[in-house]
Structures are given as C-alpha cells and as structure tokens.
Amino acid sequence: MVALVIALALFFDFTNGFHDTANAMATPIATGAIKPKTAVALAAALNLVGAFLSTEVAKTVSGGIIREGSGGVQITPDIIFAGLMGAVLWNMITWLKGLPSSSSHALFGGLIGAAIIGIGFHAVNLETLLQKVILPAIFAPVIAGLVAYICTRIAYALTARHDPETGSKLTQKRGGFRTGQVFTSSLVALAHGTNDAQKTMGIITLVLISAGTQQPGSGPQLWVITACALAIAVGTYAGGWRIIRTMGAGLTEVKPAQGFAAESSTASAILASSHLGFALSTTQVASGSVIGSGMGRRGTTVRWGMVGRIALGWLFTLPAAGIVGALTALLVKTGVVGVVIAAVAGIGAVLYMFLVSRKSQVGHHNAVEVEEAGQAVRFAKKKALARARAAERAKNKNLKGPQR
Amino acid sequence: MKWLELLTVAGATLVAAVTVVVLYSLGVRLTAIAGDRQVAAPAWVKYLSYVCFGLCAIAVMFGLYLIIPYFSG
Numbered sequence: 181m182v183a184l185v186i187a188l189a190l191f192f193d194f195t196n197g198f199h200d201t202a203n204a205m206a207t208p209i210a211t212g213a214i215k216p217k218t219a220v221a222l223a224a225a226l227n228l229v230g231a232f233l234s235t236e237v238a239k240t241v242s243g244g245i246i247r248e249g250s251g252g253v254q255i256t257p258d259i260i261f262a263g264l265m266g267a268v269l270w271n272m273i274t275w276l277k278g279l280p281s282s283s284s285h286a287l288f289g290g291l292i293g294a295a296i297i298g299i300g301f302h303a304v305n306l307e308t309l310l311q312k313v314i315l316p317a318i319f320a321p322v323i324a325g326l327v328a329y330i331c332t333r334i335a336y337a338l339t340a341r342h343d344p345e346t347g348s349k350l351t352q353k354r355g356g357f358r359t360g361q362v363f364t365s366s367l368v369a370l371a372h373g374t375n376d377a378q379k380t381m382g383i384i385t386l387v388l389i390s391a392g393t394q395q396p397g398s399g400p401q402l403w404v405i406t407a408c409a410l411a412i413a414v415g416t417y418a419g420g421w422r423i424i425r426t427m428g429a430g431l432t433e434v435k436p437a438q439g440f441a442a443e444s445s446t447a448s449a450i451l452a453s454s455h456l457g458f459a460l461s462t463t464q465v466a467s468g469s470v471i472g473s474g475m476g477r478r479g480t481t482v483r484w485g486m487v488g489r490i491a492l493g494w495l496f497t498l499p500a501a502g503i504v505g506a507l508t509a510l511l512v513k514t515g516v517v518g519v520v521i522a523a524v525a526g527i528g529a530v531l532y533m534f535l536v537s538r539k540s541q542v543g544h545h546n547a548v549e550v551e552e553a554g555q556a557v558r559f560a561k562k563k564a565l566a567r568a569r570a571a572e573r574a575k576n577k578n579l580k581g582p583q584r
Numbered sequence: 585m586k587w588l589e590l591l592t593v594a595g596a597t598l599v600a601a602v603t604v605v606v607l608y609s610l611g612v613r614l615t616a617i618a619g620d621r622q623v624a625a626p627a628w629v630k631y632l633s634y635v636c637f638g639l640c641a642i643a644v645m646f647g648l649y650l651i652i653p654y655f656s657g
Contacts, residue, residue: 324597326598327594327597327601328601330598330601331602334602334605334606335605335608338606338609338612339609339612339613339616341613341616356608356611356615356616357608357612360612363644367644367647367648370648440605441601444604444605444608445597445601447601447647448596448598448600448601448647449593449601451600451647451650452592452593452596452597453597460593
C-alpha cells in the first residue's frame with residue numbers, strides 16, 4: 181500500500197509539473213521570447229533546482245484542513261491514496277480540456293472527499309478550508325490581475341515615445357521586454373519548483389510516517405526530495421501544450437511588454453505569498469496576471485468566454501476531485517480487492533484520457549483550429565497562435581511518430 | 585481571518601512588481617533614446633539605462649534571496 185501511494189504521489193507530481201508549465205512559460209512562448217522546446221527545458225531545469233532549494237512547505241502540507249495529529253483523526257495511507265486518485269484524475273481531465281486549474285486545489289479536494297468517506301464529516305475543518313482554499317482562490321486572480329493591469333499601464337506609459345514637436349509616434353523600441361521575459365518567466369518557474377514539489381514531498385513523508393517507517397515530525401528524506409524533484413521536472417518538460425495554448429493565446433493577445441508585466445506580477449505574487457504566509461495558487465495567480473495585462477493594454481480584448489470557462493473549472497476543482505476521492509475511499513474501505521480495483525480503474529482512466537488526447541488531436545485539434553481561426557482575426561495575434569499550434573503539432577509528432 | 589496578511593501580500597506584490605517593471609521600462613526607454621539616430625543623445629543616457637537594468641537585476645536577486653531559505657535562514 182505504501183509503495184502504491186508513493187507511486188501515485190509521484191505521478192501526481194508529474195501531472196502537476198505538466199499542468200503548470202503554462203504558468204511560467206505560456207507568455208514567453210506566445211510572444212516568441214523563448215522557443216517552445218527551450219522554454220519547457222528551462223522551466224524543467226528551474227523546477228528541479230527549485231525543488232531542492234527549500235523543504236519548508238513540505239511539513240505543512242495538508243495544513244490543518246483535515247484535523248490530523250493528536251486529538252484529531254488519524255490519516256491513513258488509504259485516505260491519502262484515495263485523495264491522490266481524485267487529484268490525479270481531475271488534473272488529467274482539466275488538461276484534456278486545456279484548462280489551467282490549481283493542482284493544489286485538486287489535491288485538497290481529493291483529500292477532503294476521501295476523509296469525509298473514510299473518517300466522517302467531522303474530519304474536515306471548514307473554517308481552515310474557507311481561509312486556506314476558498315478565499316485565496318477568489319483573491320489570488322484579483323490581486324494578480326490588478327497588479328498586472330497597473331504594471332502593464334506603467335510599462336506602456338514609460339516606453340511610449342512621441343516626437344516632442346509634431347506629437348507623432350516614434351518607433352517604440354520595446355524589444356527589450358522580450359529579453360526581460362526570459363528572466364521573469366524563469367523566476368516564475370523557480371518559484372513554482374520551490375512551492376509545488378513540496379506538496380508531494382509532504383504527502384510521501386506523511387505516508388512514511390503513518391506507516392511507521394519514519395519518525396513523526398522529521399523532514400522529508402533525501403530520496404523523497406530527489407524523486408519528487410525529478411518527477412516534477414519530467415512533468416514540466418513533457419509540457420502541457422493544451423494549457424499553454426489557453427494561457428498564451430486563448431485568454432488575450434500577449435505582447436512582450438505585457439508578458440513582462442504579467443510575469444513580474446506573477447512572480448511577485450507567488451514570492452510574496454509564500455514568504456508572508458498567505459498561500460496563493462500559482463495557477464490562479466498566473467491566469468489573473470494574464471487577464472490583467474490584457475486589460476491594461478489599449479486595443480486588446482480579453483476573451484471573457486474563455487475566462488468564464490476557466491473560472492467554472494476552478495469552481496468544480498474542489499468538489500469534482502472530492503467526489504473521485506470519496507468514491508476511491510469507498511472502494512479502498514472494502515479491503516485489498518477494493519484497493520486493486522481502485523488502482524486498476526485509476527490507471528485505466530488515466531490511460532483512456534491519454535489515448536483520447538492523442539486520438540482527438542487530429543479531429544478535435546482541427547475543430548479547435550477552425551473555431552479559433554475565426555476568433556483569431558479579431559482577438560489573437562495570428563503569429564502567436566500559429567506558433568502555439570506548431571508547437572503542439574511538433575509535440576504530437578514526437579509523441580506518436582508518423583501518423584495521418 | 586487573516587485580512588492583514590492578505591493585505592500585506594497584496595501590497596508586497598504591488599510594490600515588488602511595480603519596482604521591477606518601472607526599472608526595466610525605464611531601462612528600455614533609455615536604451616531606445618540612446619539608440620536614436622537623428623537626435624544624438626548624451627552618452628550618460630546609455631549608462632543610465634545600464635543602471636536601471638542593474639537595479640532591476642538587484643531587485644530580482646533580493647526576491648530570490650528572500651525565497652531561498654538557505655540564504656535568509
């Protein structure tokens with residue numbers, strides 16, 4: 181059971197990585213600051229480094245949402261297994277839909293669902309849930325969006341060049357922002373590594389402690405850190421191209437100065453929140469920043485329909501992952517056979533979604549292309565779209581070799 | 585409820601992002617002026633742009649210093 185949970189946790193880490201590549205690298209890819217392949221490789225390397233830099237977060241992973249420890253309830257590997265199953269499946273579904281959604285929320289949702297079934301409703305600390313998950317989910321995009329909006333305005337105001345006599349526009353020469361994007365997006369990737377790999381380390385440590393192979397209260401072991409860092413880096417390198425497309429081209433048209441402003445805001449928000457202790461979700465911050473920077477530049481339209489879809493996805497993250505977690509917990513409760521059924525069903529579901537994603541690339545992909553091409557005329561920069569698409573195509577080719 | 589913490593985070597985010605963006609934008613602007621062909625810009629403009637980029641880099645480094653517990657303890 182312990183080995184199974186660890187394997188699942190590492191897989192969750194992997195999905196987390198490829199789900200969140202978009203946060204750091206969608207905007208530089210969209211503006212052409214970094215080539216797609218280079219971008220994901222850079223993000224993967226920085227995630228790897230980031231995962232090793234800090235293990236502070238790892239100790240406080242479930243963060244009191246489920247009352248654990250003395251006086252509370254005992255978290256068993258079974259419940260963690262069920263929770264992870266919920267998180268992994270929800271991550272795969274949102275990836276299939278190309279929706280940037282918070283991996284941590286999926287994890288929380290799955291754990292909550294599993295705990296309610298496995299232990300009872302009293303196991304969930306509603307106040308902490310509200311404070312740690314629901315309110316930050318509302319404020320993260322708002323704060324990041326607002327800051328990105330202000331930064332975009334500032335960046336454009338400061339670099340707007342007019343001829344003092346005639347008042348006509350001079351060449352704006354904003355190419356410098358493209359170089360700047362390389363650094364800001366790297367910062368986001370690094371911050372992501374320090375944050376998100378921690379969650380899995382925390383989970384695995386929790387399992388080891390509850391199984392009695394590790395002292396309670398001790399930090400994660402070196403092999404755990406290494407495994408998690410590698411899993412998240414590989415996931416990042418695999419790249420969630422669907423989500424990158426959404427973030428880079430689906431929300432708004434992104435120009436270098438905007439991208440720079442958005443990434444600065446994302447990086448600042450993540451760093452500030454992780455340093456000052458009001459945890460914000462990386463995904464939600466990044467999405468908010470992109471939207472904010474879209475509103476900040478004159479002549480850009482934010483595609484609110486897409487924003488709505490993403491918001492809806494966020495709304496469903498917690499309950500949906502929770503339901504899967506709860507169902508898995510029910511299965512696991514029945515004993516060894518249940519565990520096997522749950523594991524097989526989970527693997528089957530993941531494989532199925534993977535196959536659907538590969539098969540539908542051609543049909544579904546073309547459909548999106550047509551649909552988006554119509555909108556691209558009005559909203560999105562064609563070049564960026566084409567680039568994202570080319571990236572996806574190249575990716576597909578690599579994945580499955582020649583095909584029609 | 586940790587409203588104060590929320591406000592701190594919002595404020596810190598704003599300050600940090602605005603600092604980086606203002607410095608970098610100034611740098612970009614000054615580089616553009618220094619590169620102008622028709623109107624010859626004074627030499628100090630170019631160096632000032634370097635100063636801006638440098639300060640921006642320092643601001644980012646400070647951010648890194650803050651998040652990496654190895655340095656900040």
